Amino acid sequence: MTKAPSQLRVIPPHVPAHLVFDFDIYADARVGSDVHQTYSAAIADAPDVFWAPQNGGHWMVQRMDAISAIATDPEHFSVREMQIPRVPNPPFFIPLSLDPPENLPYRRAMAPMFGPVAVKAMEPRLRAWAGEIIDAALQKGTFDFMADVAKVFPVSVFMELMGMDLSRLHEFRDLAERFFENQNDAAQIEALSGQILGVMKALIDEKRSTPDDKLMSHFIQADMGGGRTMSEDEILAMSFVLFLGGMDTVTNVTGFAYQQLAQMPDLQARLMADAEGLSGAFADEAVRMFGVVNTPRLVVKDIDLMGVPFREGDMVLNLLPIGSRDDRKFDQPHVLDIDRKKVAHVTFSTGPHLCIGHVLGRAEIKVLTEEWFKRVQSFSLAADKPRPFRTGTVMALEALPVSVNAAS
Amino acid sequence: MSQTVSSAIAWWARMRGDQPAVVLAGEVLSYRTLQDWSDRVAAMLVGAGVEPGDRVAICSTNSLAYVALIFGTIRAGAIVSPINFRYKPREIAELLETTEPRLVFAGPDQVAALREAGVSPRDMSMVEGLREGRRATAAYDPEPDWPVVIIATSGSTAKPKGVVFTNRTMTAYAANWSIEEPSAPAGSKVITMAPLNTSAGFVQLVHYTIAGCTLYMEPQFDPARALDLIQRERITCFAAVPAFFEFIAARPEFANADLSSLKLVTAGGARVSRQLLETYRAKGIVIRQIYGQTEVGGNATIMPAHLAIDMPEKCGWGGAFIDIRVVRPDGSDCAPGEQGEILMRSPGMMIGYWRNPEETARALRDGWLWSGDIGVLDENGLLTFVDRLKDLIISGGLNISAAEVERVVCEFPGIREALAIAAPDPKFGETPLVVYHGDAEVDVAALIAHCDANLSNYKVPRYVAFSADPLPRLATGKLSKPAVRELYTDAHLRLPKVR
Incomplete structure (x- = not known):
C-alpha cells in the first residue's frame, strides 16, 4: 500500500543525514503533561539545529544563540509564512507576517500603550480583575485553574486594554473561550472570528464618536507616518492579532507555571509569606521556564549558518521555550528558582518581532500571584485527574484541576 | 438475511x-x-x-x-x-x-x-x-x-x-x-x-x-x-x-x-x-x-x-x-x-x-x-436552498473542492497565493477559475500541465488570472473569497480558455 505524502518522512537532498532527528511537533509520544521537561528531554540528544522529517519536514532550533541569530536575520528568515507544514494561501497577520521595515510603523503605533508606564497605570485594574476571578473560583473548592482562572483573566485584561464595555464581559469571555476551544474546527473558527471582528468593528465606531485613552482610540488616531492613519481593515487586523496573542499566551504560561508551583509547597510558603516582595521574581522565572510560543520562519534566501544548509522554501521552527532552558546559558535550567540571577532569555523572542506585550504579560502573572496568595494558603494538583495538553507552534495546558486550602 | x-x-x-x-x-x-x-x-x-x-x-x-x-x-x-x-x-x-x-x-x-x-x-x-x-x-x-x-x-x-x-x-x-x-x-x-x-x-x-x-x-x-x-x-x-x-x-x-x-x-x-x-x-x-x-x-x-x-x-x-x-x-x-x-x-x-x-x-x-x-x-x-457553506464548484454535476484545486495550484513554483472560484459555463454550469498572485506571471501552459498531472481532468482550471497585487484578505488574515469573487465576476468573459 502506498502512503500519501502527508504520512511520509520528508528529507530533501540538501539535508545531511547527521542533522535528521525524528520529532512530531504536534503529537510526539515522548511529550507528557509536564510539556517543557519532557519536550526538552526528548530532543536533548538532537543537534543544536536539526531537521524533523515529520509534518512536511522542517528545521528545529533549540539553542538560545542559534535562535537569536535566526530571529535577528529577516533577510534570510522571513515571517511571511508561519504554518508547519506549509499550507496553500497561508494566513497573513499585521504586523506578525511583515518583515522589517514594514512592521515598524505598526509596532510604533502600539508601543506607547505597552510600555512600563502604561502598564503600571493599568495595574490597579489588573489587580481588581485578578481578585474577582480568584474569589469566584475559590467558591468552588476544587476547580480547574485553567478554565476558572488562567483563561478568564487575560480576556478581562484585553477588554480593559481596548476600552470595551465591561458590562458585556461574560458575553465576550464566552466568545473567546469558544474560539480557543474550537481551534480544530475551521467552520466554527470562521463563524467565531466573524463575531469577534463584529465586536471590534462596533468598538471602532463607538470610539470614533466618543474617544477615550484606551488602545482602540489610540489605534484610530495613531500617526503611521506622513499623517496617515490606519484603515479600518488594518485596525481590525491588529486587534485580532492582539486578541490571539494576548490570550493563549498569558493563559498557558500561567497554567504551566502554576502546574509546577502546585508541586512546590516550600515555594508556596515563601510566596505566601511575602507575595509582594517575591512575585516579580516568580513572574520572571515563570516566563523563563514556561514559554509557550514557538516561532516559525520561512527561509527566503539560501544561507549556511552554524553548519546548517538552510535553503529557500525550508521552514524553521524556533523553539523559544526550549531556548530559554539552554543549559549552556543557565545552571540547572529545569529548576524553578526565583533566586536565580536575572539573565536574558528568549521566551518573548528577540529582534524585530520581540513580543510587544512582554511587560504586560509579566505584570499579569505578577499581579495574579500576589492576589492568589492573599487568598490561598496552599494548593496542590487534584489527585488522579488528567491534565490534557497540546503542542505545536503554541503549547497549551487544557486543564489543571487543583485542590486549594484557602487562607484564613 | x-x-x-x-x-x-x-x-x-x-x-x-x-x-x-x-x-x-x-x-x-x-x-x-x-x-x-x-x-x-x-x-x-x-x-x-x-x-x-x-x-x-x-x-x-x-x-x-x-x-x-x-x-x-x-x-x-x-x-x-x-x-x-x-x-x-x-x-x-x-x-x-x-x-x-x-x-x-x-x-x-x-x-x-x-x-x-x-x-x-x-x-x-x-x-x-x-x-x-x-x-x-x-x-x-x-x-x-x-x-x-x-x-x-x-x-x-x-x-x-x-x-x-x-x-x-x-x-x-x-x-x-x-x-x-x-x-x-x-x-x-x-x-x-x-x-x-x-x-x-x-x-x-x-x-x-x-x-x-x-x-x-x-x-x-x-x-x-x-x-x-x-x-x-x-x-x-x-x-x-x-x-x-x-x-x-x-x-x-x-x-x-x-x-x-x-x-x-x-x-x-x-x-x-x-x-x-x-x-x-x-x-x-x-x-x-x-x-x-x-x-x-x-x-x-x-x-x-x-x-x-x-x-x-x-x-x-x-x-x-x-x-x-x-x-x-x-x-x-x-x-x-x-x-x-x-x-x-x-x-x-x-x-x-x-x-x-x-x-x-x-x-x-x-x-x-x-x-x-x-x-x-x-x-x-x-x-428553499440558498447557498452552500462548503466551498464547492459544481461542474457538469460533479463536485470539485476549491481547496483541493488551490492546494495543487499553490505547489507550482512562483505562485505565492491562489484561489479557485466558479466561473459560469454554458455546458457544465460551473467551471474552475483560478486567480493567483506571485512576483511575476507564470507559464500558464506549464501550470495546467502540472494540474493535469495531479488532478482529474474536470478539476483542472479552465481560466487562469494573474493578480499583480496580493489577493484581498479578511481581518483574520485569511484570503477573502467573497472579495475575489466580486473582483472576478466577469473575468471569464475576458480571459482565454486555457483548456
Missing part, C-alpha cells in the same frame, strides 16, 4: 426474474442473472480471502460487470469502495491510504493509473467471466448494520471524505421513496447518467434495484439520445441538473416528442427557473426541485407536484421519514423567512465518515445531520 440490499435483490429475482434490472448500451441484465452473477462474485471474493468489513475497491467506467461486482461485494458482507475512474495516481493513492482495500478491481483504461499509485489491481474481466456458471452462494448472510459502501465526497477540505452507508440505511432510503412516491413502483423505468463511482450513480443503482425498477444506464449525457430513449423505452423516471433539461428542450425534435410516459421528473444542483418549468409543463410534465446531499442518503426532499407549479424553486418539506430544520449557529430554529443552516434527520442518512471521527462528530450532532448548506423555510415549512 433481513433488510439487506441482497435480500431485496433475491426478492425481485423471484418476483420479476426476467425483468431487466439494468440496461446498458442495449445490453440487458435481468434480476435473475444479477442475482446469480453477484452470488458467484460473492463466492469468488470470499474464496480470495475477503471477509465481512473488508473493502473492495473498484475503478472503472460503468459496465454490467461493475454492477455485478457491487452487489457481489455487498452479498459477501464487504464494503464497496468506488474510485473515480478519472482520478490521477496521486488522488488514487490518497484514497487508498484511508480505505486500505483487500482487493482492487480496475477497468482496462484504469490499470495503469492504479499501478502507478502502487497497487496491483485485478482485471474487471475476472468479474465478467463469472456472468455464466454454476450456482454459488456465500456461506453466510450479510447483516443489516454492515456497511455496504464508502462514497468519496468533496467537502470544504482539500481531501475527500468517505460517506458510509449500511444495508439498513440504503433500504430505509428506498423504503421512504417507495412510500412517498407512488409514481415509481416496481417495474418503473429510470434513466441514470452518473458514473457508478459518484454518489448519484451508486445511490440510484442501489435504490432503484431495491425497489425492483429497471435502470437505463447511459455512458454520458447526450440530449438527442435521452429524448429518443424516453420515447422508445417509455421511461417513467428522470432526474438531472436543470441544464440537462434545457439542452433536451433545445433539440428541434423536442416540439413533437411524446413524453407522456414520464411520471417522476426531478431536478437538483441548481434552481429550476420558471421558464424551464413552463417549457415542460406545455408537455404535461412538472419538473420538481429536489434538495439533498450524499450524507443524507441522496435526495432529502422533493417538491410536491401540485406546489411545484406555483413555486418551482422550492424543494418541499422533507419526507415521510425525513425531517428538515433550518437553524441558527447556536442550534435554535430560525423563524420562517430567516436563513440558517439546513439540518436533516432520516433513517437513510450516513452512519458517519470513514475513519474520520472528528468530521463525523461535526456533521452528526444529536441525531441530526448538519448539512453545511444554507436554506430558508417559508411559513408553510417549504424549503
Whole structure:
C-alpha cells in the first residue's frame, strides 16, 4: 500500500543525514503533561539545529544563540509564512507576517500603550480583575485553574486594554473561550472570528464618536507616518492579532507555571509569606521556564549558518521555550528558582518581532500571584485527574484541576 | 438475511426474474442473472480471502460487470469502495491510504493509473467471466448494520471524505421513496447518467434495484439520445441538473416528442427557473426541485407536484421519514423567512465518515445531520436552498473542492497565493477559475500541465488570472473569497480558455 505524502518522512537532498532527528511537533509520544521537561528531554540528544522529517519536514532550533541569530536575520528568515507544514494561501497577520521595515510603523503605533508606564497605570485594574476571578473560583473548592482562572483573566485584561464595555464581559469571555476551544474546527473558527471582528468593528465606531485613552482610540488616531492613519481593515487586523496573542499566551504560561508551583509547597510558603516582595521574581522565572510560543520562519534566501544548509522554501521552527532552558546559558535550567540571577532569555523572542506585550504579560502573572496568595494558603494538583495538553507552534495546558486550602 | 440490499435483490429475482434490472448500451441484465452473477462474485471474493468489513475497491467506467461486482461485494458482507475512474495516481493513492482495500478491481483504461499509485489491481474481466456458471452462494448472510459502501465526497477540505452507508440505511432510503412516491413502483423505468463511482450513480443503482425498477444506464449525457430513449423505452423516471433539461428542450425534435410516459421528473444542483418549468409543463410534465446531499442518503426532499407549479424553486418539506430544520449557529430554529443552516434527520442518512471521527462528530450532532448548506423555510415549512457553506464548484454535476484545486495550484513554483472560484459555463454550469498572485506571471501552459498531472481532468482550471497585487484578505488574515469573487465576476468573459 502506498502512503500519501502527508504520512511520509520528508528529507530533501540538501539535508545531511547527521542533522535528521525524528520529532512530531504536534503529537510526539515522548511529550507528557509536564510539556517543557519532557519536550526538552526528548530532543536533548538532537543537534543544536536539526531537521524533523515529520509534518512536511522542517528545521528545529533549540539553542538560545542559534535562535537569536535566526530571529535577528529577516533577510534570510522571513515571517511571511508561519504554518508547519506549509499550507496553500497561508494566513497573513499585521504586523506578525511583515518583515522589517514594514512592521515598524505598526509596532510604533502600539508601543506607547505597552510600555512600563502604561502598564503600571493599568495595574490597579489588573489587580481588581485578578481578585474577582480568584474569589469566584475559590467558591468552588476544587476547580480547574485553567478554565476558572488562567483563561478568564487575560480576556478581562484585553477588554480593559481596548476600552470595551465591561458590562458585556461574560458575553465576550464566552466568545473567546469558544474560539480557543474550537481551534480544530475551521467552520466554527470562521463563524467565531466573524463575531469577534463584529465586536471590534462596533468598538471602532463607538470610539470614533466618543474617544477615550484606551488602545482602540489610540489605534484610530495613531500617526503611521506622513499623517496617515490606519484603515479600518488594518485596525481590525491588529486587534485580532492582539486578541490571539494576548490570550493563549498569558493563559498557558500561567497554567504551566502554576502546574509546577502546585508541586512546590516550600515555594508556596515563601510566596505566601511575602507575595509582594517575591512575585516579580516568580513572574520572571515563570516566563523563563514556561514559554509557550514557538516561532516559525520561512527561509527566503539560501544561507549556511552554524553548519546548517538552510535553503529557500525550508521552514524553521524556533523553539523559544526550549531556548530559554539552554543549559549552556543557565545552571540547572529545569529548576524553578526565583533566586536565580536575572539573565536574558528568549521566551518573548528577540529582534524585530520581540513580543510587544512582554511587560504586560509579566505584570499579569505578577499581579495574579500576589492576589492568589492573599487568598490561598496552599494548593496542590487534584489527585488522579488528567491534565490534557497540546503542542505545536503554541503549547497549551487544557486543564489543571487543583485542590486549594484557602487562607484564613 | 433481513433488510439487506441482497435480500431485496433475491426478492425481485423471484418476483420479476426476467425483468431487466439494468440496461446498458442495449445490453440487458435481468434480476435473475444479477442475482446469480453477484452470488458467484460473492463466492469468488470470499474464496480470495475477503471477509465481512473488508473493502473492495473498484475503478472503472460503468459496465454490467461493475454492477455485478457491487452487489457481489455487498452479498459477501464487504464494503464497496468506488474510485473515480478519472482520478490521477496521486488522488488514487490518497484514497487508498484511508480505505486500505483487500482487493482492487480496475477497468482496462484504469490499470495503469492504479499501478502507478502502487497497487496491483485485478482485471474487471475476472468479474465478467463469472456472468455464466454454476450456482454459488456465500456461506453466510450479510447483516443489516454492515456497511455496504464508502462514497468519496468533496467537502470544504482539500481531501475527500468517505460517506458510509449500511444495508439498513440504503433500504430505509428506498423504503421512504417507495412510500412517498407512488409514481415509481416496481417495474418503473429510470434513466441514470452518473458514473457508478459518484454518489448519484451508486445511490440510484442501489435504490432503484431495491425497489425492483429497471435502470437505463447511459455512458454520458447526450440530449438527442435521452429524448429518443424516453420515447422508445417509455421511461417513467428522470432526474438531472436543470441544464440537462434545457439542452433536451433545445433539440428541434423536442416540439413533437411524446413524453407522456414520464411520471417522476426531478431536478437538483441548481434552481429550476420558471421558464424551464413552463417549457415542460406545455408537455404535461412538472419538473420538481429536489434538495439533498450524499450524507443524507441522496435526495432529502422533493417538491410536491401540485406546489411545484406555483413555486418551482422550492424543494418541499422533507419526507415521510425525513425531517428538515433550518437553524441558527447556536442550534435554535430560525423563524420562517430567516436563513440558517439546513439540518436533516432520516433513517437513510450516513452512519458517519470513514475513519474520520472528528468530521463525523461535526456533521452528526444529536441525531441530526448538519448539512453545511444554507436554506430558508417559508411559513408553510417549504424549503428553499440558498447557498452552500462548503466551498464547492459544481461542474457538469460533479463536485470539485476549491481547496483541493488551490492546494495543487499553490505547489507550482512562483505562485505565492491562489484561489479557485466558479466561473459560469454554458455546458457544465460551473467551471474552475483560478486567480493567483506571485512576483511575476507564470507559464500558464506549464501550470495546467502540472494540474493535469495531479488532478482529474474536470478539476483542472479552465481560466487562469494573474493578480499583480496580493489577493484581498479578511481581518483574520485569511484570503477573502467573497472579495475575489466580486473582483472576478466577469473575468471569464475576458480571459482565454486555457483548456
